[in-house]
Every structure is written in C-alpha cells, then in structure tokens.
Amino acid sequence: MRIIxxxxxxxxxxxxxxxxQALPDFLPExxxxxTALRAMSPKELQTLWKCNDAIAALNVERLxxxxLRSxxxxxxxxYEGIQYQYMAPGVFEAGQYDFIQERLRIVSGFYGLLRPFDGVTPYRLEMQAKLAVDGCKDLYAFWGGKxxxxxxxETDFVLDLASREYSRAVEPYLPKTVRLARCTFGERQGSKIVEKGTMCKMARGQMVRWLAENNVTKAVDIREFHDLGYHYDPAESGENHCVFIKGA
Incomplete structure (x- = not known):
C-alpha cells in the first residue's frame, strides 16, 4: 500500500x-x-502564484x-497546513516514522513525489499552476506519467488522500494492475453528502496518523477508521471509494 x-x-x-534520509528522486526535474521560475520576472511569478505582495516578495527571495541540496x-x-497539524508527525514514535517512510508519498508540483524524509526547501508551486516547461503547457503535462x-x-494499491488537484497528477496514469481507492469525508445534509474543505484536511491528516498508529496495510482495514466523529458508510461506499460520514 502507498498513501498519497x-x-x-x-x-x-x-x-x-x-x-x-535522502534527496528527492525527481531532483533533476x-x-x-x-531554472524556469528564475527566468520569470517578479510580476510574472506573482501572477503564477496568485498571491499577495508580501507572499510574492518572500518567494521571489526564496528563489x-x-x-536544493543543503x-x-x-x-x-x-509543511504546516491543517492536514499536517492533525497528522502531527513531530510527535510520532519510531515505528510510525518507519511506517510513513515506507508507505506515505507527498505529491508536489515542484518535487514530484516525496518520501517523508526526503530533504526539501520551502517553495511555492501548486500543481495546477500554469507553468510551461520543456514544451509542456502545465505541470500536469510536465510530470506526465512519471x-x-x-x-x-512500489505497490499494487494506492490510497488516495490527496485533493483532486494533486490526485489528478497520478490517477489517470496508473496502470490497470494498480488499484486506487479514494476517500470521502463528509456530512449528511438532507439526501446529500457534503464535503467541507477544512474538515476534509483535518480528516486526511488524522487518517494518516491513525494508519501509522495501527500499522494498517490492508485495504479492507481502512474501513475501521472512526476518529474525529467519522464512521464508514458501506451504503455510500464502493469497491474503490470509501465514504466516511461525520456524526450519526
């Protein structure tokens, strides 16, 4: 199993x-x-990044x-986002670090695919950024099927805990020999199941922590996740789609 x-x-x-423990595998890319980012003007970079002046200035300085090597x-x-706050990797135990190093992968617009203990430096480049490189119109085309x-x-089963922006860089290119299962974390509103951005991020981070704490390696055992008030709903789920509902 690999978790993205x-x-x-x-x-x-x-x-x-x-x-x-290592440098990222896709460092040449x-x-x-x-190189492409450094060739752009500060104004072009700010447009690419879609950010305010202060964030743009910080990232121009970073560039x-x-x-990339020290x-x-x-x-x-x-990473400091909500997902990572709920994962709380800073207080993992040794065995949990081993679990995520083997099984967890971070999909990155800048680095491609990262293991948890690959060395990185702060950057700003979302996967959906319209950056044309090497004749490719955007980053989805640049990374392609790599x-x-x-x-x-590495595996024949991928658990997709990424947002659509990032899973789109993986899912379309997986061979049929690799099963991908997506997770939905939602709440019932009438007859619909609604996902809320912040709650999804919290749940994704908490699930990574739960998987590591319980050494979960089989797809069927993912259904046992019940943290943060979620429970698996078999009626809403499918073979490759695990739906977790918050509350009763």
Whole structure:
C-alpha cells in the first residue's frame, strides 16, 4: 500500500528535529522547474502564484537563494497546513516514522513525489499552476506519467488522500494492475453528502496518523477508521471509494 497526500502552501525550515534520509528522486526535474521560475520576472511569478505582495516578495527571495541540496528539512516536517497539524508527525514514535517512510508519498508540483524524509526547501508551486516547461503547457503535462509509474513500481494499491488537484497528477496514469481507492469525508445534509474543505484536511491528516498508529496495510482495514466523529458508510461506499460520514 502507498498513501498519497497533498502538500501545503505554508512551509517552514526545521533542520534540527529529525535528519533527512535522502534527496528527492525527481531532483533533476525540480532543477528544471527552478531554472524556469528564475527566468520569470517578479510580476510574472506573482501572477503564477496568485498571491499577495508580501507572499510574492518572500518567494521571489526564496528563489534567488534556493539550494536544493543543503540546509534541507524532512518533507514531513516542512509543511504546516491543517492536514499536517492533525497528522502531527513531530510527535510520532519510531515505528510510525518507519511506517510513513515506507508507505506515505507527498505529491508536489515542484518535487514530484516525496518520501517523508526526503530533504526539501520551502517553495511555492501548486500543481495546477500554469507553468510551461520543456514544451509542456502545465505541470500536469510536465510530470506526465512519471509519478504514477514510480508508485506502480512500489505497490499494487494506492490510497488516495490527496485533493483532486494533486490526485489528478497520478490517477489517470496508473496502470490497470494498480488499484486506487479514494476517500470521502463528509456530512449528511438532507439526501446529500457534503464535503467541507477544512474538515476534509483535518480528516486526511488524522487518517494518516491513525494508519501509522495501527500499522494498517490492508485495504479492507481502512474501513475501521472512526476518529474525529467519522464512521464508514458501506451504503455510500464502493469497491474503490470509501465514504466516511461525520456524526450519526
């Protein structure tokens, strides 16, 4: 089993808490993206990033000084979004770190596919960014089937806990020999099941923590997740779709 999750926009540097174990596998591709970004003007970058002046200025400065090979933070500690807050990897136990290093993969517009202890530096580049590189119109075309092929080399089952923006970089390219199961975390509103962005992020992070704490390696056991008030709904679920409903 491999679990895919999204990155977060907000990042930090932490070179002290835990050591990195390797450089990212797709670093040559990252270097090409860095070259393309550095060739853009600050105004073009801000348009690409869709951010305010302060965030743009911070990331223009990051680009100028970016070193992809030293002063790095383990990927799992570098992201600060809600999903990562609920995952709380900083207080994992040793066996849980081993679990996520083997099974968890972060899909990144800049780095491609990251193991938790790959060394990264803060960047800003969402997968849906319209960055044309190497004759490719955007990052989905740039990464193509590379990320799916790497996952297919490692497993025949992918648990998709990523947002659609990031799962789109993997799902269409997986061979038929690899099963992908998507999770929905929602609430009933009348006859509909509604997903709420913040609650989904919380649940995805909590599920990664639960999977690691319980050493879950079989698809069928994912249904036992019941944290944060969620429970598995077999009537709404399918073979490759696990639906968890919050509340009664």
């Amino acid at each position: 999750i999204s990155p977060a926009k907000k990042m930090q540097v932490d070179t002290d808490s835990l050591p990195i 990252t270097e090409r993206l860095l 100028a000084d970016m070193d 002063g790095l933070t383990p990927a799992i500690l570098s 990320l799916a092929r790497r996952l297919a080399e």
